[in-house]
Amino acid sequence: EAQVTQNPRYLITVTGKKLTVTCSQNMNHEYMSWYRQDPGLGLRQIYYSMNVEVTDKGDVPEGYKVSRKEKRNFPLILESPSPNQTSLYFCASSLTSGNQETQYFGPGTRLLVL
Amino acid sequence: GQQVMQIPQYQHVQEGEDFTTYCNSSTTLSNIQWYKQRPGGHPVFLIQLVKSGEVKKQKRLTFQFGEAKKNSSLHITATQTTDVGTYFCAGNPGGFKTIFGAGTRLFVKA
Numbered sequence: 001e002a003q004v005t006q007n008p009r010y011l012i013t014v015t016g017k018k019l020t021v022t023c024s025q026n027m028n029h030e031y032m033s034w035y036r037q038d039p040g041l042g043l044r045q046i047y048y049s050m051n052v053e054v055t056d057k058g059d060v061p062e063g064y065k066v067s068r069k070e071k072r073n074f075p076l077i078l079e080s081p082s083p084n085q086t087s088l089y090f091c092a093s094s095l096t097s098g099n100q101e102t103q104y105f106g107p108g109t110r111l112l113v114l
Numbered sequence: 115g116q117q118v119m120q121i122p123q124y125q126h127v128q129e130g131e132d133f134t135t136y137c138n139s140s141t142t143l144s145n146i147q148w149y150k151q152r153p154g155g156h157p158v159f160l161i162q163l164v165k166s167g168e169v170k171k172q173k174r175l176t177f178q179f180g181e182a183k184k185n186s187s188l189h190i191t192a193t194q195t196t197d198v199g200t201y202f203c204a205g206n207p208g209g210f211k212t213i214f215g216a217g218t219r220l221f222v223k224a
Contacts, residue, residue: 103204
C-alpha cells in the first residue's frame with residue numbers, strides 16, 4: 001500500500017531534550033516536506049527536500065533540522081525543543097518537485113514540549 | 115512575505131445548505147490545490163487548478179481559480195454531514211515552496 005508513515009504518532013518531552021521524528025514514504029517520491037499545524041494558522045512549511053541531499057528552508061525553519069540521506073526517509077530533528085514547538089507535525093511527499101504535483105500526507109505526529 | 119488568506123475561518127450550515135470558502139494570495143500563484151482534513155485526520159488532496167479562470171467540478175464541489183491567478187474558491191452545493199472537516203487551499207508562488215491558507219472549518223448540522 002502506497003503511504004507516508006511517521007513515528008512516533010504522539011510524543012511528550014521536556015525542554016532541551018533532543019528528539020527526532022521519522023518520516024518514510026514507499027512511493028519513490030523525490031519531493032518531501034515537513035509542516036506544522038497550529039490552530040488558526042493552518043499548515044506552515046518547515047523544510048522541504050527536492051531530492052537526496054537537497055534540502056531548503058520553508059517559512060518556519062527556526063529550531064528544526066532535517067536530513068535526506070535516502071530517498072525514502074526525511075527525518076525532522078529538534079535539537080533543543082522548546083514549548084513553542086508544541087504542535088501537530090505532518091510529513092508529506094510528492095512524485096517530483098514540480099509545481100503540479102499532489103502532496104500525500106502522513107498521519108501526523110502530535111508533540112507536546114513541557 | 116507571501117501569504118494566502120482564507121475566509122471564513124469557521125462556517126456552520128444546516129444540512130442541505132450551500133457552503134463557500136475563499137482564498138486570496140498576496141502574489142500570483144503557479145497553481146492552487148485544495149485539501150480536506152477530517153477531524154483527527156490528515157490533509158487529503160481534492161483537486162489542483164493551474165490555468166487562469168479555470169473551473170473544475172467534482173460532484174457537488176465546484177472549484178474556481180481567478181483570472182489573475184491570485185484567488186480561488188471552493189463551493190459545496192447541498193452540504194451533507196460527510197462534508198464536515200477543514201478545507202485548505204495551498205498555493206505555489208513559484209519555486210518549491212507551498213503556502214497553505216489557514217483553512218475553513220465546516221460544521222454541518224443534520
